[in-house]
Amino acid sequence: MKELNKEEFKSEVEDYVKVLFRKSIKEADDQQIFQAVAYAVKDFIVDQWMATHRTYEEKDVKTVYYLSMEFLMGRALGNIIINLKGNQAIKEAIEELGLNLDVIEDQEPDAALGNGGLGRLAACFLDSLSTLGYAAYGCGIRYKYGMFKQVIENGYQIEKPDDWLKYGNPFEIKRPEYAVEVKFGGYVSIKKDEETGRNKFVQENYQSVLAVPYDLPVVGYNNNVVNTLRIWDAEAIDTFNLDSFDKGDYQKAVEQQNLARTICEVLYPNDNHMAGKELRLKQQYFFVSASVQRAVMKYMEKHDDIRKIHEKVCFQLNDTHPTVAVAELMRILVDEYNIEWDEAWHITNKTCAYTNHTIMSEALEKWPLELFSRLLPRIYQIIEEINRRFVLDIQRAYPDDYGKVERMAIIYDGQVKMAHLAIAAGFSVNGVARLHTEILKNQELKDFYQMMPEKFNNKTNGITQRRFLLHGNPLLADFVTKKIGDDWITDLKHIDELSVYTDDEMSRKEFMNIKYQNKVRLAKYIKEHNGIEVNPRSIFDVQVKRLHEYKRQLLNILHVMYLYNELKKNPDKEFYPRTFIFGAKASAGYHRAKSIIKLINSVADVVNNDKSIDGKIKVVFIENYRVSNAEIIFAAADVSEQISTASKEASGTGNMKFMLNGAVTLGTMDGANVEIVEEVGKENAFIFGLSSDEVIAYEHNGQYNPRDIYNTDGDIRAVLTQLVDGTYSSNLDEFRDIYNSLLDGQGGRPDMYFILKDFRSYAEAQERVSAAYADTAKWAKMAMLNTAKCGKFSSDRTIEEYAQEIWHLEKVKVEVTTED
Ligand code: OAK
Structure with a gap:
């Protein structure tokens, strides 16, 4: 690994400030300093x-x-x-220049080219691919505007554009020499090929x-590997010249x-x-067209037989979006x-693999034929x-079952069903947690599993410990390294060696002091950004994730309303102080999700300002x-709220980030929670609620x-009534839709998410x-065991499984060398 020379680095930063901005340090x-430092770092990795x-x-x-x-890089x-x-x-270099690294890092806008779980997973995977030394490209879109700023x-969510490229992106390199043409619309003619x-x-x-x-660049940990995230921008093809003008093509130009x-203007904010x-x-x-074209060209630069492309190339489809x-x-x-078609089909089968990230039916991609065939006429013919x-094939396999073709x-x-295409065309279909894969096999994709069982496999998600512990929680990272050495950074299984220290009182105290x-x-962040004073001695109970009804932020806030009622009824009740922390973006058009955000803020207003409950x-x-x-946020959490309706959360990855940072899971037996509990032991988590089988049965x-x-439980009735009686809003209709969704529902299905x-x-x-929290020693042990037992949830483990079992890298x- 190349060594970084401090003096050289300092003078590079000075040079960049000068060259880029005609300024001295x-x-x-601050933004200009960030740019200069980023360029100096890029110089080092190039x-x-x-x-x-x-x-x-x-x-x-x-x-x-x-x-x-999506790539939610941050x-x-x-x-x-x-x-x-x-x-x-x-x-040190930065300090010697009279600067502060934290302030500099804070100047960088997040590269928020994703919505949530799926996009962040892609980013963790890239980190692991580089760290493990596997050849990989991330291929995506260079959205001009990423995930909106909330x-x-x-109390209402307002969306503001995320102009992340405003000052330019010092890390990117434009590669116009690799540009390719992508065609839309028109029609398909059949022509005779003169040669053949x-x-x-x-x-x-x-x-x-x-x-x-x-x-x-995607930099691996301490191993000289730098892979590439390639994001595509669209530019106009130069037809806007006099020639086409003369030919009357002005309109087309x-x-x-x-x-x-328009193509790369903005990320769709739907999760x-x-x-x-x-x-x-x-x-x-x-x-997709640009990425596949380039991959084929690159392959053909070195090889002469396109028929063997699957030996050197694998396309992993991150959900159906790139199908x-x-x-x-x-x-x-x-x-x-x-x-020939048959041979092309076999090559394609051996080159493509598909990951499913959700069973939510509203997420399934189905495109109307009219739209699809108009926009992509040749692609449509091929899909036909x-x-x-x-x-x-289906009819041959099931001659007597007419329902099979329908399903x-x-x-x-009148629709193209992208999941069906991905399953039929790829050699691998994987879910993202054991339970999720089982649900795919036995419920959602049952017919496909019956016909092609060999394609189905599970790859339980993971996260990178380098961003979410080493970078995000330096105090805990140092503690872990001090206790067990630094192998955990590239092999998280080692973190289990921390387990023995859970019986040592001094270590527990040190651990809890870091949490504090x-x-x-x-x-401090909350005070600066929200103006709210919170007590760091209270339990930090955290739910941060996209806002979706199935994730049940509503259950959490209704429970807060219930607790508040209890405290009001019983002011002397023994109660360990709690800070309920939420963070969530709602898709711009998702009205109920936005109402839930408003409800959380309205409850916050009332509760935080009620002196009678003494904070x-x-x-x-x-x-x-x-x-x-x-x-x-992860670094500071005591309780990790993972409370989705069982069967709905494919995996979750926030749950793993909390665990890594020593928060205890309060959750349902859903997604990867099941495997978290298996690793840490059910005595070190708080599990509740219907099982996925029960939900599915209902x-x-x-x-x-x-x-x-509602009729039999007075406390629940009281909480629901408060949604519409003015307790939290003088507008009695403000939360009526939420109230109705729980009791009347849509399409005859009230409380679809079993709140x-x-x-x-x-x-x-x-x-x-x-x-449990009141028993300090017990809690410390639980929390510490969560950190110790999270070895399985490194994305390094997940990527190793993909690499061995699917990609064969x-x-x-x-x-x-000096050449470089
Ligand atoms: C987003 C858009 C369409 C389909 C799925 C998603 C998505 O983000 N799914 C999430 O993927 C994560 C990574 O696999 C999982 O951990 C989440 O449970 C899942 O909701």
Whole structure:
């Protein structure tokens, strides 16, 4: 590993301030200093970046292309510095320049090119791929505006554009030499190929854009490996010249310019929900076509037989969003390389693999035929042919079961079903936690599992300990290293060696003292950003994640309302002070989710200002929850709220970040919670609520009526009544929709997420939390065991499994030579 020279680094920073801004360090503002430091860091890694790619080429290793609409990277600078092990040297260099690294890191906008779990997982995977030394490209879109900035005004969420590229991105490198054309619309003609005499399908009268890649470095930990996140931007193809003007193509030239301008404009802010907009499909095909075209070109630069592409290339589809990749690869093989359909299909099968990230039905991608065939006429033809053959396969396999085609066809009911396409075309279908994979196999994708069981496998998610412990929680990271050495940084299994210290009182005290300091750090953040004073000695009970009904932030806040009622009734009741902390963005068009945010803020207003409860309950809604403040929040949590309706959360990854930081899970047996409990032991978590089998059974038999609970449980009735009686809003209709959703519901399904059903069990689990926390030694042991037992949940483990079982990659060692 190359050493970082402090003096050289200092003079680079000075030079960059001068060259970029014509200023001295003293004159430059914080943003300019950040830019200069970032350029100096990029200078340092560029040799490793080049060496990595040289090594891949020399060894001709297989590469995974992780195709994803989302990469929720967060900030790069701090992460790169820790992965370079340059923390100390750079910190000192910066201090000697009279600057402060924390302030500098704070200037960097988050690269928020994602919504939540799926996008952050992609970012963790890239970190692990580099650290493990696997050849990989992340392929995505360079959105001009990422995930919106959330501002809370009068308790309401307001969305502001995230202009993250305002000052430019010092880490990116534009690669116009690798630009490719992507075509939309028009029609397909059949032409005779002069050479072969065969019919050729040619797209005509289309509009096209130029896809231009920008590369971002993904630095491995202490190993010289720097992989690439390649994000594509759209530029207009230069038809706007006099020639086309003369030919009367003026209109088309303008249209193409507009198309290029709009494609990469903004990330759709939907989590677990399909918006179904034409522009979204354009985005999908845009980055997929560009990525697949480039991957094929790169492969063909070194090899002469396209038929063997699967030996060197794997496309991993991050959910169904990039599934057009299978048809794009077919198009290239059949139309451009003249390969027969059957053979092209086999090549495609061996090259593509699909990950499912949700069973929420509203997230399933289905595109209307009219839209799809108009926008992507040749791709549509190919999918029609794939479907025709797949339907024949189904009929052959199940000649007497007519329902099979209805349930499994790729094209049905006037729609293209992307999940069906991904399963039919790929060689692997994986879920993201054991329970989730079982639900896919036995419920959601049962027919497909029956027909193609060999494709199905599980890859339980993971997170990178380097960002979420080493960078986010330096105090705990140092403590762990002091106790057990630093192997955990690249092999998290070692963290189990901490277990023996849970019986040592001094170690427990040290651990809890670190937690306390992290709570002080978060309290300061809350004071600065929310103006709310919180007590770091209270229990920090945290739920941070996207706002979705299935995640049940509503259950949490209804329980707060209930506790508040209890305290009011019983002011002398023994009660361990609690701070309920929320952070969540709601999709801009998701009205009920936005009402729930308003409810949390309204409850906060009332409770926080009620002197009579003596500050025993505080409620805080942290504005603009994102990767950078998440790092501070996880470090400070005592209780990790993972309370989704069982069966609905595919995995969850926040649950793992809390665990790593020594928070205890309060959760349902859903997603990866099941495996967390298995690792840490159920005595070290607080589990409640319906099981996934019970939820599924109720969904099938329809025998749940929340009115029964409302009628018989006075406390719950009181809380619900307060939603509409003015307790939390003078506008009695403010929360009426929430109230109705619980008691009347939509389409005859009140309380779809079983909030009232699980309420008592949740409240009782919360009581167990309070009792456990009051026993300091017991709590410290539980918390510490959570950190110790989280070894399984490193994304390094997950990536090792993908690499061995799906991608079949080999590990590479990179040496930086003088050549670089
Ligand atoms: C987003 C859009 C469409 C479909 C799924 C998602 C998504 O973010 N799913 C989430 O993926 C995470 C990573 O696998 C899981 O941990 C979450 O449980 C899941 O909701």
